[in-house]
Amino acid sequence: MSFAGPANFRASAARALADEPLQRELAKFSRGFQVKRVEAASRLPEFEALRDRARDIKDHCLAHLDFYLERFEENCRAAGGEVHWCVTAEDARQAILDICRRLGARTMAKGKSMVSEEIGLNEFLAEEGVHAVETDLGEYILQLRGEPPSHIVAPAIHVATEQWTEAFRTAHADRPADRSLSDGSEIMAEARAVLREQFLGADVGLTGANFLVAETGSSVIFTNEGNGDLSQTLPRAHIVIAGIEKVIPTLEDLSVFMRVLPRSATGQELTVYTTLSTGPRRAGDLDGPEEYHVVLLDNGRADMLGGQFQDMLRCIRCAACMNACPVYKQIGGHAYGWVYPGPMGAVLTPGLRGVAEAGHLPNASTFCGKCEEVCPVRIPLPRLMRHWREREFSRRLSPAKFRYGLGLWAFVAVRPALYRLVAGMGARLLGRRRPWRRLPFAGGWTDTRDFPASEGRSFMSLWQAGRRR
Amino acid sequence: MASETGKTPRTVALFATCLADLVRPSVAFASVRLLEAAGCRVEAPAAQTCCGQPAYNSGDRKHAARIARRTVRAFRGYEWIVVPSGSCAGMMRGHYADLLEDDGGFGERVWELTSFLVDVCGFEGIETRWPMTAAYHDSCAGLRELGVRDQPRALLARVEGLELTELPDADVCCGFGGAFCVKYPDISTAMVRDKTAAVKSTGAGALLAGDLGCLMNMAGRLSREGNKVEVRHVAEVLAGMADETPPL
Numbered sequence: 001m002s003f004a005g006p007a008n009f010r011a012s013a014a015r016a017l018a019d020e021p022l023q024r025e026l027a028k029f030s031r032g033f034q035v036k037r038v039e040a041a042s043r044l045p046e047f048e049a050l051r052d053r054a055r056d057i058k059d060h061c062l063a064h065l066d067f068y069l070e071r072f073e074e075n076c077r078a079a080g081g082e083v084h085w086c087v088t089a090e091d092a093r094q095a096i097l098d099i100c101r102r103l104g105a106r107t108m109a110k111g112k113s114m115v116s117e118e119i120g121l122n123e124f125l126a127e128e129g130v131h132a133v134e135t136d137l138g139e140y141i142l143q144l145r146g147e148p149p150s151h152i153v154a155p156a157i158h159v160a161t162e163q164w165t166e167a168f169r170t171a172h173a174d175r176p177a178d179r180s181l182s183d184g185s186e187i188m189a190e191a192r193a194v195l196r197e198q199f200l201g202a203d204v205g206l207t208g209a210n211f212l213v214a215e216t217g218s219s220v221i222f223t224n225e226g227n228g229d230l231s232q233t234l235p236r237a238h239i240v241i242a243g244i245e246k247v248i249p250t251l252e253d254l255s256v257f258m259r260v261l262p263r264s265a266t267g268q269e270l271t272v273y274t275t276l277s278t279g280p281r282r283a284g285d286l287d288g289p290e291e292y293h294v295v296l297l298d299n300g301r302a303d304m305l306g307g308q309f310q311d312m313l314r315c316i317r318c319a320a321c322m323n324a325c326p327v328y329k330q331i332g333g334h335a336y337g338w339v340y341p342g343p344m345g346a347v348l349t350p351g352l353r354g355v356a357e358a359g360h361l362p363n364a365s366t367f368c369g370k371c372e373e374v375c376p377v378r379i380p381l382p383r384l385m386r387h388w389r390e391r392e393f394s395r396r397l398s399p400a401k402f403r404y405g406l407g408l409w410a411f412v413a414v415r416p417a418l419y420r421l422v423a424g425m426g427a428r429l430l431g432r433r434r435p436w437r438r439l440p441f442a443g444g445w446t447d448t449r450d451f452p453a454s455e456g457r458s459f460m461s462l463w464q465a466g467r468r469r
Numbered sequence: 470m471a472s473e474t475g476k477t478p479r480t481v482a483l484f485a486t487c488l489a490d491l492v493r494p495s496v497a498f499a500s501v502r503l504l505e506a507a508g509c510r511v512e513a514p515a516a517q518t519c520c521g522q523p524a525y526n527s528g529d530r531k532h533a534a535r536i537a538r539r540t541v542r543a544f545r546g547y548e549w550i551v552v553p554s555g556s557c558a559g560m561m562r563g564h565y566a567d568l569l570e571d572d573g574g575f576g577e578r579v580w581e582l583t584s585f586l587v588d589v590c591g592f593e594g595i596e597t598r599w600p601m602t603a604a605y606h607d608s609c610a611g612l613r614e615l616g617v618r619d620q621p622r623a624l625l626a627r628v629e630g631l632e633l634t635e636l637p638d639a640d641v642c643c644g645f646g647g648a649f650c651v652k653y654p655d656i657s658t659a660m661v662r663d664k665t666a667a668v669k670s671t672g673a674g675a676l677l678a679g680d681l682g683c684l685m686n687m688a689g690r691l692s693r694e695g696n697k698v699e700v701r702h703v704a705e706v707l708a709g710m711a712d713e714t715p716p717l
Contacts, residue, residue: 370609
């Protein structure tokens with residue numbers, strides 16, 4: 001599984017636009033989640049107030065992040081768990097490998113975790129002789145197909161039903177070749193049968209966390225398939241990997257996010273499972289892991305604290321922004337080149353990988369504002385994308401031609417007499433009856449669109465000449 | 470000076486926008502007609518140029534701030550500044566304060582045209598007739614930064630003979646996005662293709678919106694597709710100019 005990298009955005013986007021099966025899946029996807037979100041939100045009168053509350057809780061946490069992380073650690077330890085602080089992706093991979101080594105683990109059952117994608121965990125473990133199996137249905141098909149997720153909630157949104165069938169027939173060659181695998185329920189039944197063996201046989205289980213609750217030291221996952229629960233209760237050890245921004249103060253706060261996140265993500269009132277894990281199995285418990293570990297990952301997040309991009313750390317990974325984004329709808333998630341696609345990725349990726357590498361992403365937005373409109377924690381995504389453009393511009397990373405063009409326009413725009421002269425000449429040059437099919441230096445426009453003709457005189461020249469209507 | 474109604478007319482400064490200035494003065498003249506019909510006296514300060522949004526959205530804060538300061542100075546002394554574009558009005562109303570640290574209350578004096586006519590003037594429209602079925606596209610900045618949605622529809626509902634059909638996904642971006650449309654032309658084109666398909670699905674004979682950027686993008690694509698749908702700024706229709714001026 002590998003990502004093309006955000007620097008390849010332009011080529012990846014062009015490929016996505018020409019990929020017909022992908023375009024068919026994207027057209028289907030763009031309706032579902034958005035409509036369901038609106039319906040779910042409209043059934044909860046206090047939804048808008050809850051969004052404010054969710055934003056405020058996150059802001060409070062980020063302002064006191066050290067305090068809440070330490071409280072989380074304290075309470076997690078008190079419940080018998082262990083906390084591993086990891087500054088880099090490499091630290092986190094190593095911490096997880098160390099646990100596996102100590103337990104002699106060869107197999108890992110994984111619930112869905114974007115942070116595990118962020119640190120490239122599966123490839124790393126494979127090299128070290130630990131086989132990680134994705135147990136989320138979407139992640140499982142991607143593992144079979146050898147490709148990364150394209151959406152943070154519905155990772156295989158780009159995969160068509162025929163492609164599912166094909167991948168299952170190839171991977172599960174020991175099953176009867178003439179079996180029917182034509183619809184979702186048949187695919188699901190087969191996946192369930194295959195994965196059940198994996199849960200039972202796995203030495204360790206790994207999940208992400210939607211939230212970490214400081215007052216109890218618990219990790220929380222919101223899931224729909226039940227695979228997360230099996231991944232974390234059946235194996236001998238449960239490893240949680242989470243970004244440091246996932247901590248919230250109390251269970252009461254969690255209740256706010258339980259109402260806001262599923263509605264924003266999939267339009268559900270609640271996800272099918274909301275699972276809290278606090279420490280390993282206690283004496284007298286019927287089940288549960290013998291060890292419970294939480295790997296806390298920084299990987300660039302702390303650098304976003306206290307600056308222009310802090311608001312981004314409020315993100316609860318619901319994907320409402322990408323569901324609403326008209327650019328994502330055209331190119332899908334893989335084009336963004338890394339783990340986090342869509343508007344949230346366009347802000348987060350430059351933060352975690354640098355604007356020099358990921359500068360395309362915050363530029364590939366029309367600032368239409370739909371993402372901000374739906375964000376449950378009210379992250380001003382267009383404003384943050386603009387801030388990345390400012391960094392890029394001031395570091396002279398944007399194309400020189402573009403910067404000079406802007407400078408020239410600004411030179412004219414602050415000189416009204418010169419501006420009127422230029423606009424007057426431009427209006428004459430562009431004036432004719434039919435639209436322009438081609439214009440010099442404007443191929444980006446005229447390759448696919450006509451350019452409407454000017455009316456021949458500028459407004460200011462007509463106004464100054466006395467015309468009033 | 471007193472108007473026919475006996476009230477002192479409001480003096481309004483029109484910010485024509487650089488796109489209307491360069492490509493389509495009809496939009497500015499239509500705005501003048503509408504504002505006068507709503508009882509305003511209209512001036513167009515000569516020192517106006519561009520609102521600075523291209524620089525602002527490209528990360529060039531320094532130039533954007535310079536242009537913003539010029540614009541604030543050009544409109545000094547006017548209590549009402551009216552703009553026939555939600556995008557430029559949104560820039561001046563919402564973003565100057567961020568850019569200039571203190572815009573001296575400038576933003577509050579800036580209004581998008583249809584919002585000014587309906588929300589401030591309580592304008593009920595010019596008596597005009599245009600037998601047509603039209604679809605209306607909600608431009609993003611007007612809709613989401615300024616809440617312009619019902620005002621143009623309310624005014625269009627009073628145009629005799631005009632039937633407004635709702636455009637599917639009317640609130641989805643057309644793919645213009647300022648420099649976006651030339652920086653990422655493939656994606657922009659895919660977006661505007663979705664828009665023209667939606668327009669075709671309505672069977673409307675005309676497509677209206679309140680922003681020239683979006684209109685030029687959609688008109689340019691429709692025309693490249695050989696589609697004869699008339700594309701116009703909403704002000705032209707409201708001012709009764711649809712018969713005198715050819716569409717975009």
